[in-house]
Amino acid sequence: MANITASDVKELREMTGCGMMDCKRALVEADGNRDEAVKILREKGLAKAAKKAGRIAAEGIVKAKVNGTNGVIVEINCETDFCAKSDKFLELVETITDTILANDVADVEALKNCTIAGGAQTVSEYMTEKIATIGENMNIRRFTKMNGTLVPYMHDGGRLGTLVKLDTDKPEDATVLACGKNVALQITALNAQYVSQADIPADVIANEKEVQLGLVKTENAQSAKPKPENVLEKIVEGRLRKYYEEVCLLDQKYFKDDTMTIAKYVESEAKAAGASIKVDSFVRYERGEGIEKKQDDFASEVAAMAKG
Numbered sequence: 001m002a003n004i005t006a007s008d009v010k011e012l013r014e015m016t017g018c019g020m021m022d023c024k025r026a027l028v029e030a031d032g033n034r035d036e037a038v039k040i041l042r043e044k045g046l047a048k049a050a051k052k053a054g055r056i057a058a059e060g061i062v063k064a065k066v067n068g069t070n071g072v073i074v075e076i077n078c079e080t081d082f083c084a085k086s087d088k089f090l091e092l093v094e095t096i097t098d099t100i101l102a103n104d105v106a107d108v109e110a111l112k113n114c115t116i117a118g119g120a121q122t123v124s125e126y127m128t129e130k131i132a133t134i135g136e137n138m139n140i141r142r143f144t145k146m147n148g149t150l151v152p153y154m155h156d157g158g159r160l161g162t163l164v165k166l167d168t169d170k171p172e173d174a175t176v177l178a179c180g181k182n183v184a185l186q187i188t189a190l191n192a193q194y195v196s197q198a199d200i201p202a203d204v205i206a207n208e209k210e211v212q213l214g215l216v217k218t219e220n221a222q223s224a225k226p227k228p229e230n231v232l233e234k235i236v237e238g239r240l241r242k243y244y245e246e247v248c249l250l251d252q253k254y255f256k257d258d259t260m261t262i263a264k265y266v267e268s269e270a271k272a273a274g275a276s277i278k279v280d281s282f283v284r285y286e287r288g289e290g291i292e293k294k295q296d297d298f299a300s301e302v303a304a305m306a307k308g
Helices: 006-016 018-030 034-043 088-103 123-134 172-188 203-222 229-249 262-273 298-307
Strands: 059-067 069-078 139-147 149-155 158-166 258-259 277-286
Touching: 006 018, 006 034, 018 034, 034 203, 059 149, 059 158, 069 088, 069 149, 069 158, 069 229, 069 277, 088 123, 088 139, 139 149, 139 158, 139 277, 158 172, 172 262, 172 277, 203 229, 258 262, 262 277
Parallel strands: none
Antiparallel strands: 059 069, 069 139, 149 158, 158 277
């Protein structure tokens, strides 16, 4: 049997919003496996979905930029919001973004050896100098390069950013690009995970179906009028359709007109432009997602609260 610590319980509580004892029981049942514990809580109807583990502490900017048929979305972090809004940091972000666009690099480690755009230093040397000058630790966390008909979008001062790739026969058409911009807005606002149902891995669908079936069976067992098995299967199918509407871009309701899906919106814009338009792929970054603050021991936190 796994040793379940107070920190484990706290982490699961923050992920799911469930009570401490429910989290502890789920962890015990899952033999300490956090992902399995989340699944158990969802099947029991105690957690609708897993939240991100830990609170986001990182500041900085997500930048999306396109130059012709080349594009990049990059996240660069710093320690404070004050730094993130400063001219020096914004200049650094622009320089790094242009450097990525100008070089054939696939990851941050390779980028560090590149010469910065408009300068003679390597990216590594440039970052070291700027950290000393600005007085904060800064980090090029990640980037994704794309090629083709690309549409960038940034929101809330670089807190969120999206880069969309379209497959179209009219890459410079104003209607096509406006469609791409609205699709990027949709992704940024509603956080689609996949373009279509066909893009969802089979194991993800199987897991979601298992979770929903467990949840439906739990609800049915507690019902005064239990439903037969074939009805439960139809309920699960309905919930899976709802799941697709949440995570698949083309199945989502268009944010400017909820009488149509994004698939229908793109189809209507293609007709208006006399063009073919297909959403090929996209990348969405949220500043600091997945970066956690240092957390105190949960038992110590409770003890401190008790002391007032």
